Amino acid sequence: MNRIVSPQAWKDLAGTLDVDEACLRAVAEVESSGGGFMRPPSQLPKVLFEGHVFHRQTQGRFDASHPELSYPHWDRTKYSGSVAGEWRRLDAACALDRAAALESASWGAFQIMGFNFEICGFEDIEAFVAAHKQSADAQLAAFSSFIRRPGLIDALRSRDWKGFAAAYNGVGFAKNSYDSKLATAYLRFGGRSP
Template identity: 60%
Template structure:
């Protein structure tokens, strides 16, 4: 298992999408500082557990008994503040509803939400999670499958960072300057 995306995988993915390698690397830089795994000795993928998604997927069933894991609205204050802490939150949620918890986390280098597993080419969220554990090239492959459609692919081809940001990060992307951060990261990867 490799924790770093291979040069061959970057090149093949960019060629298949018709985009520059630097465009893909820019997304990785913004989403996960370029690496999809916890630091050694762990080899777990980076995750960020989203309790408001868990609430939605479980119809709020755990709101009363696990209010730090299930709540109706996004709340940044619920984040653990560490990579290991996010795994602890995910593990606790998996003990309540395994698949809903996996779907409620963003995963790996590209921080793909688990509920996107069908668009990433997987038949189950468990297969999606296992691919993210298998290695960095597998994380890239899931991302490529996810963005190989409009508007993602087209926005990366033309480097329309605002369109990509809105599609990938949501309509409030400008609050975090997501498009600007992508453009800056792209420029850095072109140097």
């Protein structure tokens, strides 16, 4: 299992997508600090469990019994503060509804939400999760499929960081300065100034 995307894999994907390699690396850097796995000895991918998505995926049926896992609106205070803690939250949600829980987490180096498994080319959520556990290359392949949607790839090609941020992370992207972080990371990876 490779835990880090190789320089050649970055170059190949950039060529395939006709996008600046620094753009691709910037997304991984901002989403996961550039790595898709927990620190060794763990072999698990990075995850972030989103309780408001779990609420939506389960129609709120666990809101009363498990308010730390299921709630109607995004709430930063519900995060555990560590990847290991997010795995504990995900495992607890899986005990309630496995498929909904897996679909309610963002995965790997690119933090793609599990409910996007079909867009990423997978038949079901279990295959998506297995790929994210497999290797950095498998995470990159999922991202390659996910990013091809017109709103994403076009914004990335033109380095429209606000447009990309809105399409990738939703309208609340500005709360986390997502677009500014992408622009900064892009320059750090050798991207050209506008």
